[in-house]
Amino acid sequence: MRANYKMQRLFVADDLASGAAFDADPQQSHYLAHVLRLGEGAEVLLFNGRDGEWSARIAGKTKKAVRLEVLEIQRPQPVHPDLVYCFAPLKVGRLDYLVQKAVEMGAGTMVPVITQHTQMKPGIDRLRANAVEAAEQCGILAIPEVREAVKLEQLLAGWDKERRLIFCDEDASTNNPMATLRSIQERKLALLVGPEGGFSDDERRMLRALPFVTAIPLGPRILRADTAAVAALAVIQATIGDW
Amino acid sequence: MRANYKMQRLFVADDLASGAAFDADPQQSHYLAHVLRLGEGAEVLLFNGRDGEWSARIAGKTKKAVRLEVLEIQRPQPVHPDLVYCFAPLKVGRLDYLVQKAVEMGAGTMVPVITQHTQMKPGIDRLRANAVEAAEQCGILAIPEVREAVKLEQLLAGWDKERRLIFCDEDASTNNPMATLRSIQERKLALLVGPEGGFSDDERRMLRALPFVTAIPLGPRILRADTAAVAALAVIQATIGDW
Numbered sequence A, B: 001m002r003a004n005y006k007m008q009r010l011f012v013a014d015d016l017a018s019g020a021a022f023d024a025d026p027q028q029s030h031y032l033a034h035v036l037r038l039g040e041g042a043e044v045l046l047f048n049g050r051d052g053e054w055s056a057r058i059a060g061k062t063k064k065a066v067r068l069e070v071l072e073i074q075r076p077q078p079v080h081p082d083l084v085y086c087f088a089p090l091k092v093g094r095l096d097y098l099v100q101k102a103v104e105m106g107a108g109t110m111v112p113v114i115t116q117h118t119q120m121k122p123g124i125d126r127l128r129a130n131a132v133e134a135a136e137q138c139g140i141l142a143i144p145e146v147r148e149a150v151k152l153e154q155l156l157a158g159w160d161k162e163r164r165l166i167f168c169d170e171d172a173s174t175n176n177p178m179a180t181l182r183s184i185q186e187r188k189l190a191l192l193v194g195p196e197g198g199f200s201d202d203e204r205r206m207l208r209a210l211p212f213v214t215a216i217p218l219g220p221r222i223l224r225a226d227t228a229a230v231a232a233l234a235v236i237q238a239t240i241g242d243w
Helices: A026-035 A092-104 A124-138 A152-157 A177-182 A201-208 A225-240 B026-035 B092-104 B124-138 B152-157 B177-182 B201-208 B225-240
Strands: A009-011 A021-023 A043-047 A053-061 A066-075 A084-087 A109-114 A163-168 A188-193 A213-216 B009-011 B021-023 B043-047 B053-061 B066-075 B084-087 B109-114 B163-168 B188-193 B213-216
Touching: A009 A124, A026 A053, A026 A066, A043 A066, A084 A092, A084 A225, A092 A124, A092 A225, A092 B225, A109 A124, A109 A152, A152 A201, A163 A225, A177 A213, A177 A225, A177 B225, A188 A225, A201 A213, A225 B092, A225 B177, A225 B225, B009 B124, B026 B053, B026 B066, B043 B066, B084 B092, B084 B225, B092 B124, B092 B225, B109 B124, B109 B152, B152 B201, B163 B225, B177 B213, B177 B225, B188 B225, B201 B213
Parallel strands: A009 A043, A084 A109, A084 A188, A163 A188, A163 A213, B009 B043, B084 B109, B084 B188, B163 B188, B163 B213
Antiparallel strands: A021 A066, A043 A053, A053 A066, B021 B066, B043 B053, B053 B066
């Protein structure tokens, strides 16, 4: 919500340090040279998910590439968010949105989870590209790790018992997510959001029976999965997260 | 998040009562007859924002229209949500989304607000259509009222002093929105979300100086306006709203 969209932010693979210089990749070079039409000397912001955010200047342009020269660090690399966000993939359009929002809301790791009602298997590359794009656009320096998709049973079988798994359950026994969240002892948290069709009854029974799982309600209305994701992340971050 | 997307829900203008019968409008008739290919006797759900949700059956089909016969009430009309949602219009795509999400999150009234950094003036009809579509898709029976757009100054000048206006301020003096929200006395609430570029410094000063305004932070990350809307609505609903 802040007007810092002025200077172009680019995610790069290269290491960032004062004086470092490299060519932007072909896509970014095209964007800088022909879409933004930035000339030599123009400044941009660079981040790589490791070295913080740096100012850089366009040091030269060839037909093939735009040369970037790293200037000064603007923001140090933050601690990588610990929050693990497990989600059943949605249809592509909504999935792009869901990933983008999860990045904005501070998810550190994203795990696509295949459930009984899951509609599709996600393209991991597309998820990663969405995560990078969201970070570029929203001034976020930590790029979430996007894991390979797993079946719900696998996810739960291999779960780290010291990480509390919060799942959004329209039939949760409480109607107060705050009190439930505040009662959580674990510092390590994960959120599980089901597919558009919701979890199956079997899945909900299985989840509720697990000692490391906490079910929270998300109000009286039926939320679409992508809305539920943002709502749950907001409530978690504001109650026991990094807000 | 529940699998109740099976039976088609339609918003209709007509009064709903047992035995009532009427033709679906041309667009809905086309959708029922030629997209869903529903035959005579097929059942749908109808709501009009006044009479609750009713089952209905396709009583007949002509070239021009699908005739609907109202059967039984399924859910009574809920109390209309009191929450007033004031928002600076965004670019069309994101605006559609923002309206849809606000409906899901329980906004009762929507007020487009023109601020210094607002990009565009919204088409009210499109906003209303989005609100109806979101209600149709998400099982919501109360269609939010969509007001005409107003300038921020006008909105504040005519404000009901008994309604607390919560606004998302990245520079709020606290980092704990929960405590701030719990300290609110008023039962009547409104949320104000700024444009993509945020509020201007003048606007923030003006808002902070008003006795009926409460500023809340939305965490350490910069949220896009449409994300901030869902996040703020979630935190408000969960803390002092209708969850």
